Amino acid sequence: MSGFVHLHNHSDYSLLDGACRISDYVRKAQEFGMKHVALTDHGNLFGALHFEQACHKAGINPVVGCEVYVAPKNRFHKPVSGPKSYHLVLYAKNETGYKNLMLLTSRGYIDGFYYRPRIDDELLEQYHEGIMASAACLAGEIPRYIVAGDWEKALAKTRYYNDLFGEGNFWLEIMNHGIPEEETVRHGMRRLNKETGIPIIATNDVHFITKDHYKAQDIFICIATGKKLDDKKRLKTESPEFYFKSEEEMQALFPDFPDALENTLRLAEQCNLTIPQSEPMLPHYEIPEAFSDPKDYLHHLAAQGLRERYPLAYKDDAALKKIIEERAEYELQVLCDMGYSGYFLIVWDFIDWARKHDIPVGPGRGSGAGSLVAYALKITDIDPLKYDLLFERFLNPERVSMPDFDIDFCNERRDEVVQYVYDKYGRDNVAGICTFGTLKTRAVLKDVSRVLDIPFSESNEITKLVPGSIQKNDDEGEEESGEKKKIDVKTALALEPKLQEFYQRGGIYKDLFDVAAILEGMNRHVSTHACGQVIGREALTNYVPLIKDQKSQDVVTAYTMDIIEHCGLIKMDFLGLKTLTLLKNCERLIRRRVRDFDLEAIPENDEATYKMLGEGKSDAVFQFESSGMKRILRDAKPSSIEDLIALNALYRPGPMKFIPQFIDSKMGRTRITYPHPDLEDILKPTYGVIVYQEQVMKVAQIIGGFSLGKADILRRAMGKKKEKDMAKMEEEFVKGAQEKGYTEKLAKGVFEMLKPFAGYGFNKSHAAAYSVLAYKTAYCKANYPAEFWSANLGNSMDDTDTLKNYLGHAKSEGIKILPPNVNLSEQTFTVDKGRIIYGLKGIKGMGQAAATAIISARNEKGKFSDILDFLIKVDRKYLNQKVLETAIYSGLFDSIESRNRATLVQNIEKLLAFTQRRQQEEESGQGSLFEEAEEDLETSFQWEEAEDWSKSRYFEMEKEHLGFYVSGHPLDSYRKRWEKTVNLDLGNIPKSSPNKQYSILGMIRNIRSFFTRKNTKMATAELEDFNGSIKLTLFSKVYEKYEPLLTEDAIVGLTGSIEIRNDIPEFKVNEIVKPEELKEIEKKELHIELADMEYTEADMVDLRSFLQERPGPGRLFLHLPGEDGHTIIRASSQISLSLDESSLELIRERSAVISAWKE
Known part of the structure; x- marks a missing residue:
């Protein structure tokens, strides 16, 4: 046996070309008994690092290489015709070679990218x-010369490379995939060998692992090029021989x-590379001369910060001072002993810079909020003593790991902070981090279906039949919430009979699932991680290869987040959080009428805020706006930030099952008990329910005698269900408990109690930080609703659906939305006397440049008197026909123009030409007409x-350009009909019984028809009336x-019933009629829905008196939430009252009333 080695292999990191995973190569090499294997991905x-680690684990020598692209002239030249690059395979013999490979591939992306990352002879020589x-x-330069018959060039290039390396x-190099040109190359290579003595290697250009994966790789190329498999002109895999062959097959x-x-083998044996790995090496942080070292400076900053904080x-x-200083000294000792004083200073520095430049910084994210030193340095803004947060959850002295601060910044100004870090540490030392998009289950089925030309309706049905994957806790929850298997193609096929029916059809349907199963999970594209940045002590190319993101043009690492820290680099997450932008803008708007308003000084026990949250009115409130969370808020009636923290932590997969127990205990319906009185202080804030990981740690400390560091190790072992570790630690726990005087029975019972919660429990530090942000947004909404919604609208101008949604919410809360006004509107939405003025940037098609020009002209030259004056004053380079049309359609000039919008649009070209001439005359000094008696x-x-x-x-134009109606409503001519025929106002949809029949009238939107699994056609749509909208379902x-009656924008009458799905009402349609055919309803009932546990006896007396002052024919029905969650309707025969709209609006404003409507 010769000991053949595969030296030319492409994995799925040769994006959308190599259809093979690194693990497949290593496994196959093991199977063939090969002691060496190479990886040579394209460019x-x-x-490389994943490959090296996998090979070493399998006992195989990794040959780390790369098939580079070499520019014909130089890497800066971009030829229009002819070859853009040649291939050349490079192998790292040792660490020096690996570092040079990193430099070469990095420069290929940064300097030489032209369709491919290209290097040149200059870089190779260097x-x-x-x-x-x-x-x-065959794409190599020498093989191309051989095929072209240019022997002199082939020989010259061969000698050049031999002299160079x-x-x-x-x-x-020779290959044999059955391609005719390869035979020509083999003869040429033999001749070169005889003339130069340079040895030959035989390779297989491996792109897939086994021969039967040929079709999968061919389809992979079709996915990359957007072609179909039966396209005869497409790029395709020329042969099925590009697979990982055995030594016998190669012979x-x-x-x-x-x-x-x-x-x-000779080549492979010369490659003895172990990619250097090390702990992160912090960049040097320059400290003031007055301090001896980073530790000294950190102690100084912490001491100074503690005095400011307390x-x-x-x-x-x-x-309290003693408690503070002892905790701070302990933390400082730990982080300095672990070598992280410099890390804290680096983080402190860029956050301090952000704060000094008025860039909003989040209160904390993740476990970092548990550090008192971080709080003192204003890295975080959550008091860990006040909220009982643990430092060991962040940095455990008994389990060495890098601290990890994830920092939230204002979304609009995050990039300024990143730029500061680039400037401080140098462009060569800082970069983003790459990430890979992969072929997910549904996506790969869609992609392969398209390539195989499977009808869209069928591919759509197939992907819908794939069960959803199992959700995990979010990134701060750390552990999975359950043991269910993630859904993949094979699992979906095994679980879903209808998918099996498709598979059993054979042909392209069988190919679909077989190929999708092969390609699933492979890398599809590379992009930049949304927030990660790395900082190196030296130039990054000394640690990792780099690439340039071709979309953003940012330089990023070629290694992903999960391995970057093994390369001696520290990782920082700079996250953009829209909520911080929202709060900053909200504060700015509020200060226009309350000059000294400060969000940092708002009371934590604001009655209006908790009342609003308790009613579930949490639309647009950070972390609490989902329908499920609204329901929980209504049930739980939070009355403190601690309650919000607990609900935030509980509302996620896993711990969600404990929400009823939490609510019942809080509301006094269930007696709160503790496993032992010593645990009351730990569990009392959460009404006896273990909610947080920190509580698990404290229980282990109190009962088991564990240090908090050891308790964190126990928590992790329990969360990851490491049985061996848990068994050992249970012995220590029981022994420690007995030494503290607790019984063995109690100790074992408490240990068992902790197990599920260690997995489900959430990080309190993260929940606390985000709940404080949530409270601030809720406070603004409850006390300054116009400013709150204005800030939200401004924050959502690039998201049409959200903008429309928020406009609806603001209007439903009685806030008037004024249309764009050329003399009042600013860039974004603003508030005037409790009314929201539409922002210029909110007009679709306006653009920021035009909006800025309009405001600048208004500020410098005064308000506009009419459209001609506007066009004279505003810099014309920002105003074209399209922008002007958009402005007219949106009603921007309605306040200054007596002419109708149609006339303005009719004259756009003339207006532009006329005012342009006037501007030119003025600029050239010929504007005498302007100087005469103000013509x-x-x-x-x-x-x-x-x-x-x-x-x-x-209406059509306003809706299109603004998202709402300005000059009226399409239903205005039907208002009287609406009032007489409708018994369901879509602005006040009750939690009604499904048997209740309703009549509604409105305009049809967003119709979507589709086939059911039984191959029958049904539809969904949306109906909009004056006050709101509802989803329609038509079976x-x-x-x-x-x-025939269901057409877009049609105004119709409907009858049907309400169904609640996932806490969202849907209207099940029974009948559709023309508006005039909808039967009139004599409304004789007033229904009032009261908030659970919110009203007092005084509230009820007040409401009764109010109603008795408004007598009329209507009967009263009160809706009271019952213990089983269903609504009880209790009628009163003693009160009859008026049903006019003004009375209804006043009732809705009463304390304890959630909604009111007529039937």
Whole structure:
């Protein structure tokens, strides 16, 4: 046996080309008994470290290489015709070679990218030490010369590379995939070998693992190129032979080249690389001369910060001061002993810079909020003593790991902080981090279906049949919430009979699932991680390869987040959080009427805030706006930030099952008990329920006598269900408990109690930080609703659906939305006398440049008198026909123009030409007309009058450009009909019984029809009335009957019933009629829904008196939530009252009333 080695292999890191995972190569090499194997992905080292680690684990020598692209002239030249690059395979012999490979591939992306990352001879001459090379495939420069018959160039390039890399470091290369040109190359390579003595290696250009994966790789290329499999002109895999062959198969292919097979081993044996790995090496942080070292400076900053954070303790409370200083000294000792003083200073520095530059910084994220030193340095803004947060959850002295601060910044200004870090530590030392998009289960089925030309309707049905994957806790929960298996193609096929029916059809349907199962999970594209940055002590190319993101043009690491810290680099997460931007803008708006308003000084026990949250009115409140969370808020009636922290921690998969117990205990319906009185202080804030990981740790400390560091290790072992570790620690726990005087029975019972909660429990530090942000947003909403919604609208101008949603919420809360006004509107939404003025940037198609120009002109030259004045004053380079049309359609000039919008649009071209001439005359000094007696522009311009648009045209344009109606509502002509026929106001949808029949009237939107699993057609749509909207469901028989009436923007009457799905009401349609055919309803009932546990006897007396003052024919029904969660309707025969709209609005404003409506 020659000991053949595969030296030319492409994994899925050769993006959308290599259809094989690194683990497949290593497994196959083991199976064939191979002692060496190479990885030579196209132009990159994405997989190098993963590959090296996998090989060493399997006892195989990794040959780390790369098939680079070499530019024909130089890496800066971009040829229009001819070859753009040639292939060349490089192998790292040692650490020096690996570092040079990193430099070469990095420069290829940063300097030479042109379709591919290209290097050139100049770079090879500079960075060739420690590298061997081979002539590559048919795309190599030497093989191309041979195929073209240009022997002199082939010989010259061969000698060049041999001289460059040195004797024994350059190899000729031959292949045999059954491609005719390869035979020509083999003969040429033999001739070169005879003339130069340079040895030959035989390789297989491996792109997939077994021969039967040929079709999968071919389809992979189709996915990359957007082609279909039956496209005869497409790029395709030329042969099924590009797979990982056995030594025997290779020998059969090269009977005349035995030395070429043996040479592969010779080459591989010269490659003895272990990629250097180390703990993160912190960049040098310059400290002021007055301090001896980073530890000294950190102690100084911490001491200074503690005095600022706790002025009263340092002034009057010696006992608290002692607690503070002992905790701080302990933390400082731990982090300095672990070598992290420099890390804290680096983080402190860029956060301090952000604060000094008025960039909002989050209160904390993750376990870092548990550090008192971080709080003192204002890295975090959550008092860990106040909220009983643990330092050991962040940095455990008994389990060495790198601290990890994830920092939230204002979304709009995050990049400024990143730029500061680049400037401080140098562009060569800081970069983003790459991440890979992979072929997910549904996506790969869609992609492969398209390539196989499976009808879209069928591929859509197939992907919908795939069960959803199991959700995990979010990134701060750390452990999985359950043991259910993640859904993949094979699992979905096994679970879903209808998918099996498709598979059993055979042909392309069988191919679909077989190929999708092979390609699933493979890398599809590379991009930049949203928030991660790395900082190196030296230039990053000394540690990792780099690439340039072709979309953003940012330089990022070629290694992913999970392995970057093994390369001597520290990782920082700079996250952009829109909520911080929202709060900053909200504070700015509030200060226009309350000058000294400060969000940091708001009371934590604001009654209006907790009342609003307790009613579930938490739309747009950070972390609490989902329908499920609204329901829990209504049930739990939070009355403190501690309650919000607990609900935030509980509302996620796993711990969600404990929410009823938490609520019942809080509301006094269940007696709160503790396993032992010593645990009351720990569990009392959460009403006896273990909610947080920190509680698990404290229980282990109190009962088991564990240090908090050891308790954190126990928590992790329990969370990850490490049975061996848990068994050992249970012995220690029981023994420690007995030594503290607890019984064995109690100790074992408490240990068993902790097990599920250690997995489900959430990080309190993270929950506390985000709940404080949530409270601030809720406070603004409850006390300054116009400013709150204005800030939200401004925060959502790039998201049409959210903007529309927030506009609806603001209007439903009685806040008036004023249309854009050329003399009042600013860039974003603003508030005037409790009304929201539409922002210029909120007009679709306006653009920031045009909005800025309008405001600048208004500020510098005064308000606009009419559209001509506007066009004279505003810099014309920002105003084109499209921008002006958009402005007119949105009603921007309605306040200054007497002419209708149709006339303005009719004259756009003339207006632009006329005012441009006037501007040019003025600029050239010929504007005498402007200097004479203020000639009226209006008389100089010849208007072409146009007939005004219909109301529906106005509505259409306003809705399109603004997202809401300005000049009225499409239903205005039906208002009387609506009042007489409707018994369901879509702005006040009750939690009604499904048997209750309703009549509604409105405009149809967003129709979507589709086939059911029974192959019958049904539809969903949306109906909008004056006050709100509701989703419609039309099942097959109803849809078939009324399809002609179901058209976009049609105004119709509907009858049907309400169903609640996932806490969201849907209208199940029974009948569709024209508005005039909807039967009139004599409304005789007033229904009032009261908030659970919110009203007092005084509230009820007040409501009764109010109703008795408004007598009329209507009967009263009160809706009271019952213990089983269902609504009880209790009628009163003693009160009859008025049903007019003004009375209804006043009732809705009463204390304890959630909603009120007529039936």
